[in-house]
Amino acid sequence: MSSRGTDSAYDVEFRTVTKRFGNLTAVNAVSFQVRQGEFLSLLGPSGCGKTTSLRMIAGFEQPDEGEIVIGGVDAVGTPPYRRDVNTVFQQYALFPHLTVLDNVAYGMKQKGVGRSDRYQRAREALELVRLTGREKHKPSMLSGGQQQRVALARALVNRPRVLLLDEPLGALDLKLRKEMQIELTRIQGEVGITFIYVTHDQGEALSMSDRIAVMSDGVIEQLGTPAEIYDRPRTAFVADFIGEMNFLEGTVSRTEDGEYDVTTAGGVVVRARGEATRGQAVKVGIRPARMRITGATDDGVVNAARAAVDTKMYLGDEVQVVATLGDGTQVVIREQRAGADAPHDAIRPGDPITIQWDRNAPVLLAETPTEQQE
Numbered sequence: 001m002s003s004r005g006t007d008s009a010y011d012v013e014f015r016t017v018t019k020r021f022g023n024l025t026a027v028n029a030v031s032f033q034v035r036q037g038e039f040l041s042l043l044g045p046s047g048c049g050k051t052t053s054l055r056m057i058a059g060f061e062q063p064d065e066g067e068i069v070i071g072g073v074d075a076v077g078t079p080p081y082r083r084d085v086n087t088v089f090q091q092y093a094l095f096p097h098l099t100v101l102d103n104v105a106y107g108m109k110q111k112g113v114g115r116s117d118r119y120q121r122a123r124e125a126l127e128l129v130r131l132t133g134r135e136k137h138k139p140s141m142l143s144g145g146q147q148q149r150v151a152l153a154r155a156l157v158n159r160p161r162v163l164l165l166d167e168p169l170g171a172l173d174l175k176l177r178k179e180m181q182i183e184l185t186r187i188q189g190e191v192g193i194t195f196i197y198v199t200h201d202q203g204e205a206l207s208m209s210d211r212i213a214v215m216s217d218g219v220i221e222q223l224g225t226p227a228e229i230y231d232r233p234r235t236a237f238v239a240d241f242i243g244e245m246n247f248l249e250g251t252v253s254r255t256e257d258g259e260y261d262v263t264t265a266g267g268v269v270v271r272a273r274g275e276a277t278r279g280q281a282v283k284v285g286i287r288p289a290r291m292r293i294t295g296a297t298d299d300g301v302v303n304a305a306r307a308a309v310d311t312k313m314y315l316g317d318e319v320q321v322v323a324t325l326g327d328g329t330q331v332v333i334r335e336q337r338a339g340a341d342a343p344h345d346a347i348r349p350g351d352p353i354t355i356q357w358d359r360n361a362p363v364l365l366a367e368t369p370t371e372q373q374e
């Protein structure tokens with residue numbers, strides 16, 4: 001067991017951390033806190049600074065500016081092997097000539113832990129990842145998912161304060177990936193260790209995390225629970241990166257009693273809950289599943305838009321319609337076939353339709369991220 005430093009409520013804290021590689025700023029004045037026992041994901045497109053952030057926590061890179069606090073103690077300057085963190089990579093790099101048990105026990109041998117003690121602990125770690133019975137096998141006799149479990153057992157055997165995982169499921173096929181996602185959440189719940197999980201897969205981040213930090217270009221655009229990020233994205237980038245989003249642009253034409261209207265160039269009036277400034281040019285987002293096609297064709301109502309159907313596709317229980325509004329804006333509507341109020345089966349490309357949504361569906365989006373949340 002490793003020692004627990006202080007009673008800080010945060011296991012990891014970034015305080016305006018900046019990392020540059022020559023002219024390139026990989027991480028730009030980033031601040032965030034990771035709570036004890038939390039499953040936090042760093043999510044974002046390739047090159048946004050996820051791995052660099054993780055490597056600074058592990059101590060493989062040093063920030064140019066700012067502080068990184070681990071367990072309440074400033075970690076900058078502390079070498080990797082003295083930090084109470086461990087890392088699991090996409091390439092699990094097991095020793096091919098060692099057995100599964102020896103792979104897991106290897107690190108402890110280096111640290112001088114006695115033989116019976118290290119095998120005892122390695123067996124416990126293998127039990128945790130459900131590989132009991134495979135102790136004597138060589139890695140080549142295991143599937144990709146099982147090999148990744150060995151890597152996980154090896155990283156958890158010393159019970160670090162924080163486990164860093166950099167796209168650990170990236171090399172697995174979809175089915176194994178799904179299985180391992182469930183396994184990882186179970187294991188994290190059992191050991192209670194803080195997980196910082198890097199991924200560019202939004203579905204993975206949404207399903208596994210307590211909170212998600214959405215990164216773009218070296219900054220955190222938004223940090224929040226999966227529901228907050230999905231239902232209340234703050235920026236068009238976050239809205240678009242996490243699932244699909246229809247965007248409507250217009251001007252705030254009315255504000256009243258915690259509601260606002262946005263009128264688009266095509267005359268569509270979006271009425272939503274929230275605060276906005278009159279006269280402001282804005283972008284609102286509406287999820288495809290929050291739009292529905294109705295039989296009504298009367299114009300001049302709020303939260304309704306006339307459109308022409310471009311394509312219709314069956315997605316099993318759902319039907320997806322792509323349609324173009326009067327001003328040329330293209331939108332995607334996805335409806336449960338069972339719940340649809342119009343006979344969608346009859347819809348054909350070229351048909352005029354009316355699209356509706358309710359006042360809770362639109363989200364007001366900012367151009368740039370505002371101050372980061374806690």
Ligand SMILES: Nc1ncnc2c1ncn2[C@@H]1O[C@H](COP(=O)(O)OP(=O)(O)OP(=O)(O)O)[C@@H](O)[C@H]1O
Nearest residue numbers: 021024026044045046047048049050051052053200
């Ligand atoms: N050692 C390095 N030297 C120079 N540039 C680097 C170095 N490491 C990272 N970078 C650059 O910093 C930026 C962020 O890289 P990083 O590896 O953190 O991205 P990432 O979010 O992990 O991307 P991916 O999803 O592709 O793994 C990239 O533009 C990358 O090219």
Ligand SMILES: [Mg+2]
Nearest residue numbers: 050051052166
């Ligand atoms: Mg990376």
